[in-house]
Amino acid sequence: MNMQQAIKMTAAETALVDAYTAQIGDLPGDGAVLSLRDTLVHELKTAGLPTRRVESWHYTDLRTLLRAVPSADPSAFADRVEPIVAGSTVLSVRNGEADLKSLPEGITARSYTESLLDGSAVAGLAVLGSDDAIGRINVGLVRGGLEIAVAEGAELEAPLEIQIVQSHGQAHTRFPVSFGAGSKATVIERHLSTNAEASFVSSVTDLTLGEGADVIWIILQQQGPADTHLGQIRFDLGKNAKLHLFVINAGGKLVRQELHGRASGEGADLTLRGINLLGGESHTDVTFTLSHDVPHTTSTEIIRNVVFDRAKGVFQGKILVEKDAQKTDAKMSCNTLLLSDEGDFSAKPELEIFADDVQCGHGATVIDIDHTQLFYMLARGIPENKARAMLVNAFVAEIVEELEDDETLVEALEGVISAWLAKHA
């Protein structure tokens, strides 16, 4: 133990490094994968988890906030759950183990463990930068996940639900997903826990949308009240590709969901919608970066937050418009309904524009219940507590309704929201 250490490790850092050490020889991977794991865990050991001094982690000091990490339990078992939208195709990953089954035409999947073992995964394992703590932890400890391909021109009739179910302990998963040219799909990436025992979860999704692909991707995070969820989704939008990315946080104690993407083909369009339902003593961070790389790409981002109790929330959104990306149209807004004096929300929208012919804007608001609307509802005989609950629900349900083409999906998501509000409001 004469290796030089820059820092004194915290309990959580020690637990993560120990989890790696304990699994050496058991973690899947070919030589290149294993050596990358080793390098990244070594970095974690020397640099530690990011603190507020790292700009992208300023509002989520992971080193201080992550007080403990439960140890991995190879015997953990979690049941499959019913999909959120009846009739969905379900692929489940339970306590990190993928469960494959027959899939409808146009879609293929294989266990990510195999991609690690044969080394084909290695190119996709690169971290996004020195501040990519999620990437580092995930690559160090990932055991499984799914590699999914939607064929060119395929139009999936039923939604695909990727179910990541955790009972306790740790799970580190990865999901590279490619959508062929002209394909159309709705996918629900659903993270949930079956009980209140602590889980530590990291998950990285990597989407590639081919020309003209039209995808709705929903990240529904419903972890338990003691869970840590570190999620990351990366996406690359080809020519005329359309991605409607929807993030709903309705659980977890310490949550960071990162979204990093680029519009790399002309005509690409991103719609980002986020709903953060925050209560208790939780800390939830949504961090988004989008790079408009080429001309004629568009994006709109709307984040709605509801804050109860002593919950803390963060939204960081950064839109980068490259020099060549003329005619970019990007609009970002973050609106917070702050319902507790002890709650807290930090919003940091940023635009970095190098092109000169673009339309970009951003705004952030913090509001209370609208008293005129409240009086109107009371004047119709709706009692005050019920009227308030309906208005809070309306504040977030409004953006779910944009998915009106799929009524069962809208109903399912509204159900998640109203169930959460019934418990917390």
Place this chain on the structure above:
Amino acid sequence: MLEIKNLHARIAEDGTEIIRGLNLTVKAGEVAAIMGPNGSGKSTLSYILSGREDYEVTEGEILYNGESILELDASERAAKGIFLAFQYPVEIPGVATMQFLKVAMNEQRKYRGEDELTTPEFMRRVKEAAAELKIAPEMLRRPVNVGFSGGEKKRAEILQMALLEPKLCILDETDSGLDIDALKVVADGVNALRSPDRAVVVITHYQRLLDYIIPDTVHVLYKGQVIKSGDKTLAYELEANGYADLIEAAA
């Protein structure tokens, strides 16, 4: 049905007195028109009757069916049968019109100790009332008042009134912003609700609406007081001569 005695009220926030010793009695079955120049306190009166918390009653009494309502909040007054048709109906994005109607109807029923409506029964009532008021089903599929034109909003108010079956209906400037066809539809809706056990208070700036909803009594409000009461001919006098003479006589 409604007895207002020596009512004094002010804006809670800055203490400005708006209602200054107002007396008014409206009997069951009666349609009472309240007229008056801008700033006389007409809309304030409607808000105070329906229980808006931005106003404070400092003196006097409001009796509804012989009972004081001053201690009841707006939702309790509504459940007891007081309905305000808003001058500016409020848009509520994210709340579906049908859900809003159903919750309102059932919450009122719950308050009164009645059974909730079944969904088919609720649907039947809405469909019927909407057809009467020429409200298209598409309108009912939108969020409350969102994207409605001025006339649609007023018709939606009357639809709510018809469904909630109140005992005391207060119409605050329901004619504002309506063309003559829309005005007729709205007036027909109100007239259909006239009954011996229901009272209607029509607040209006102009006499025009009273050609379609014929009042039993007319009361002129000025500086927070009723300065003159009469029958429907008073409205015609006002239309012909304006408020100036009356105000002078009262001064």
